[in-house]
Amino acid sequence: VPAGRDRLRIAIQKNGRLAEPARALLASCGMSWRESRDRLFCYGESLPVDLLLVRDDDIPGLIADGVCDLGIVGRNVMAEQDGARRASGAAPAFREWRALGFGDCHLALAIPEGEAWESPAQLAGKRIATSYPALLSEWLAREGVQAEVVLLSGSVEIAPRLGQADAICDLVSSGATLAANQLKPVVTLFESEAVLAGPMQDLDAARGELVELLLRRLDGALRIRN
Numbered sequence: 001v002p003a004g005r006d007r008l009r010i011a012i013q014k015n016g017r018l019a020e021p022a023r024a025l026l027a028s029c030g031m032s033w034r035e036s037r038d039r040l041f042c043y044g045e046s047l048p049v050d051l052l053l054v055r056d057d058d059i060p061g062l063i064a065d066g067v068c069d070l071g072i073v074g075r076n077v078m079a080e081q082d083g084a085r086r087a088s089g090a091a092p093a094f095r096e097w098r099a100l101g102f103g104d105c106h107l108a109l110a111i112p113e114g115e116a117w118e119s120p121a122q123l124a125g126k127r128i129a130t131s132y133p134a135l136l137s138e139w140l141a142r143e144g145v146q147a148e149v150v151l152l153s154g155s156v157e158i159a160p161r162l163g164q165a166d167a168i169c170d171l172v173s174s175g176a177t178l179a180a181n182q183l184k185p186v187v188t189l190f191e192s193e194a195v196l197a198g199p200m201q202d203l204d205a206a207r208g209e210l211v212e213l214l215l216r217r218l219d220g221a222l223r224i225r226n
């Protein structure tokens with residue numbers, strides 16, 4: 001679809017924790033869709049608003065590149081990618097438009113249960129496993145601690161038991177995963193929930209009106225929920 005399209009395109013997670021609640025929220029705004037056979041695209045029927053079904057990690061980039069107008073993604077993913085852009089000197093290319101009140105979790109630093117926690121200073125020279133290197137590095141810099149960030153894309157919680165790291169920095173919701181791995185949370189670095197992400201600036205006229213309509217309905221739906 002060429003640029004200058006007059007339909008609105010929203011990226012949401014294809015599978016995973018935010019997939020269903022994101023669709024339910026948009027449906028509660030009066031949207032309905034016809035799904036493509038490959039389940040990558042949903043064509044909006046009640047409104048000219050289409051959905052792109054993707055990995056959550058791709059959502060900020062799709063907005064930055066203008067491929068999608070909006071996205072529903074964890075604030076953690078947005079902040080991590082924003083931090084990585086900032087660290088590389090790139091300009092901010094997306095921002096949080098609305099907090100959506102589901103997908104709550106927090107990014108926590110956790111250490112082995114048997115160890116005492118005094119202060120961040122004790123992490124100096126230690127290895128910390130995480131999938132959130134930018135957010136962790138920002139926090140370490142703020143605390144003035146030099147530690148080694150070990151980047152893992154999954155199974156972060158088992159890194160200490162494997163001798164791969166001394167501590168971890170990972171998302172936590174119930175805390176059951178930490179407990180199952182004999183880890184205890186000691187610091188919360190970041191509070192997260194699902195957000196509506198969009199570009200830094202407002203959208204142009206044609207899609208701007210559609211966004212206004214969508215935001216009005218979204219704000220109504222969020223007021224009823226909360």
Ligand code: PRT
Pocket residue numbers: 013014015016017018054055056057073074075076077103104105170171172173174175176177178192193194
């Ligand atoms: O395939 P794709 O890349 O799209 O999905 P994904 O596997 O990267 O993401 P997914 O579906 O696991 O999570 C999507 C978003 O849900 C995250 O980016 C968060 O914003 C939000 N969310 C909310 C969570 C959790 N709660 C959560 N508990 N994401 C992950 N977890 C994991 C956590 O990493 C840990 O492994 O669940 C485990 C801990 O859960 P508890 O309940 O044991 O503490």
Ligand code: ZN
Pocket residue numbers: 055056057
């Ligand atoms: Zn992901």
